Amino acid sequence: MTLALRDISKTVAGQTHIHTTNLTLQKGTMNVLLGATLSGKTSLMRLMAGLDKPTTGKIFWNDADVTGMRVQDRQVAMVYQQFINYPAMSIYDNIASPLRLQGKSKAEIDVAVRKTAALMKLTPHLSAKPLALSGGQQQRCALARALVKDAGLVLLDEPLANLDYKLREELREEIPKYFEASGAIFVYATTEPEEALLLGGNTVTLYEGRITQFGKTPEVYRHPCDRITAQVFSNPPMNFMAVQKAGSNLTFEGGQNAPAPAGLADGQYTAGFRPHHLEIHRRHKTALEFNGRLLVSEITGSETYLHVEHKGERWIVQAGGVHDGRSGDALSVFLDPAHVYLFDGDGALATPAGFGRGA
């Protein structure tokens, strides 16, 4: 089973929602669409589902052209951010409804519904109406309806966005399990990098209607192909700084020097590094020291986010433990050059972080 988008694009009223895109998703994979609001996640999903027709290009399902085929004729299930269930039906009937439409026998339906309900921890609520349940349970019911169909393609459009933080955490842990049990192609849209990492599988990063990178999730996270992908896949946001390469030397803004990676042309680059790689104590001998100014410190109890200004750039330091300080205080932060990505003038990755190469 594969879903292939070939030279797909989508233009609505002169505005390009999706630029020309090629993407092939394999059977039994979890694929996360990661990008900010309006980056094209939902547009892409609607094209995959067949809810919209692409302006150009074709969509293939198992090598058969399904461009323009009705959604009803495809094996597609979709779950939305809003909890969409039939309010007048019991949970049992809600889960059973797609099977009834498929004309399955009563016995078959009963077995499938009970199995899915058990997986979704809905067994005690089968006779309840959706609105009598909590948000988490309502969304479980919507997920159950999507899974019970045994569709080849399951599309989840920010399904956890309307849930409480802790419930989100629980369902995030559970969704990969359902996915493993089903063997379908899962596509999961989210704005949160952490969610993509937790779900694993593959990640597609989206920015302004373009796919910037597609690959295994940790791979995309540690080897972003360009600056935009790195930004999309960093929360807290990635920090940047100008750097000059000359000969065997890298000179950071502020005069710090580090050995330059081999094979890099001389010139101006942008260094990118994630907040948790900045330290407030020197841990490695090779770490570079940067003298900045503290703007704000946010303490979570287990760690502290220190917002630092360094030569006009705003950085975030994600440090373990509790660190307080007054706004405006001088603050030294340390960075191991092994954690630095170098991006060239076009934003393309010039050298990955040494750390990333190893992982």
Added chain:
Amino acid sequence: MEKTLNQKAWFLVLPVFLLVAFSAVIPLMTVVNYSLQDTFGNNKFFWAGLEWYTELLHSERLWSAFGRQIIFSAIILAIEVPLGVFVALNMPKKGVWASLCLVLMALPLLIPWNVVGTIWQIFGRVDIGLLGHTLAALGIDYNYTRDPLAAWITIITMDVWHWTSLVALLSYAGLQSIPEAYYQAAKIDQASRWSVFWFIELPKMQGVLMIAILIRFMDSFMIYTEPFVVTGGGPGNATTFLSIDLVKMALGQFDLGPAAAFSLMYFLVVMLVSWVFYTVMTNLDKKAGY
């Protein structure tokens, strides 16, 4: 948004196409045909070209009916829209009273046009009607069959009674869709009742109000049954609106040619105004989305 194409879908709309062809296109073509010819009976027709159109455009009778029509629609809109909004603002938001209000408001809308006309025709009669008789007893000279002003007041009151509910119900639906947070924020900002209306309620009701105005305009511009039943277009020609005039011309005098030309022009005016409304409305929508 563009949807998936499926050719089978055309079969589903085929019956509607046939129906529209029989009920609209063919009669319309007949009317066009009539409007360009003259007849002296015996089913014999002579080519008249645009003669009827030129004649009508210079006809004082048509222009005065048109003027009366415009004034009538303007008055109706000027009363029903603010009144409807006012009623909607004062309806209870939830609970038993809200449902009861909705039912009461919907009642006038369920009464057939000619029944409404008959009700008011009797209601206003000086000899037996409650309204007419009471007014006469109070010493007010009210007689819609003799006095043009009384006739206008009667017809306008009747229309307001019949149709304000529609505006009110649509506005009510618009009001219900405003999130509670807006009202809370306004309280916190110490906004006056008027500010709440002007800056929150009215902007949020814009869409439904446009629809209400469009429906009421088209409907009132084509009003026929009620004035026909109540006043028959009189006294004199005081309440002869466009459609009453048209029927007089077509059926009363059997002037098929001019009547056909008349109805086409009538149709075009209604279309034109509706199109203007539609354009304005969609532009507003575009401004709302970004």
Added chain:
Amino acid sequence: MGMAHWPRRLVLGGGLKDMAKITLSKLAHSYLPDPKGEADYALKEMDHVWEDGQAYALLGPSGCGKTTLLNIISGLLTPSDGRVLFDDIDVTQAPTAARNIAQVFQFPVVYDTMSVRKNLAFPLRNRGMDRASINTRVEAIAAIIEMTDVLERKAQALSADAKQKISLGRALVREDVNAILFDEPLTVIDPAMKWALRTQLKSIHAALGHTMIYVTHDQTEALTFADQVVVMYEGRVVQIGTPQALFETPAHTFVGYFIGSPGMNVLDARVEGTFAYVGDEKIALGADYGRPGGKVQIGIRPEFVSLHGKTGMAAKIHRVEDVGRHKIVRAELCGQAVNMIAPEGAEIAADAARIQFKPDAISVFVEDWRLEPGGGKQG
């Protein structure tokens, strides 16, 4: 309701002091007309003082009563029991407009037809401030929320985070507010934008010193925003403390679970003096807890569980999740689930491992409430 009979200082703010201490006295609320037992109360009886100029967060899951409490403070809801005092003036029955509070809602509330400037000026115009002062004030606030360049734009056409900044600006524009209340204000904001808005909020609090109360279900937002976090659970305040206190010494297993990601590991155990017994394992505690009875549990944060090659308790590893900055290891110890956090790049054996708990990071709970060493029970 008119506001003539409310003290002038509350209505106009007065010149003495801008913010107020807010006291909740024996406050409780039930949405039922005739509440019988405690179960009928959406908000159980509480006493609390919100100190002047502090930043508080009200943290809890949906339906824990936090929005009810916020609405009582703002005056959108009148409590069924108890009193609300601003400084020492009873405002329990005072309408919202008389309390001089500002509120930022979950979804941005902007006046669509007005420009950004008019939106910001609106609360001041309604209070009859003169034009020149309004302009000065609006421009000062626009600079703080970094919207000076869009002041003349229509609010309607702006993005969600810009609209939410306008809502925040309208709250800040009045110099005399007693408190600013936030009702999950970052719900509709993209993650990257959240960082910017949150720090802006933090800087604004540092600079202007308003009393701020921030309601959220998101622990990161609550912890990073507040000096003091009020954790609510089923209509009850279970702990009030600094982010550090909530993390290190949760007063209730719910706080342990709710704070932290993943939350605290809570294991059924038997406690005898300085040792706890989970299944066959003997675990050293940081202090002497005596011999508590009833339902006894020990809690340990995933951050304080370490993986060791050779020594420690035998645990079965189910799954390792790479979340970028670190790894979450999902394991099982004597039939009970244990999560732990391993550093980025750590090598983790496929199935079995030996784990250790950091003794002084272990909490002991009896009937879900924290037990202090020496047998003292909190809560």
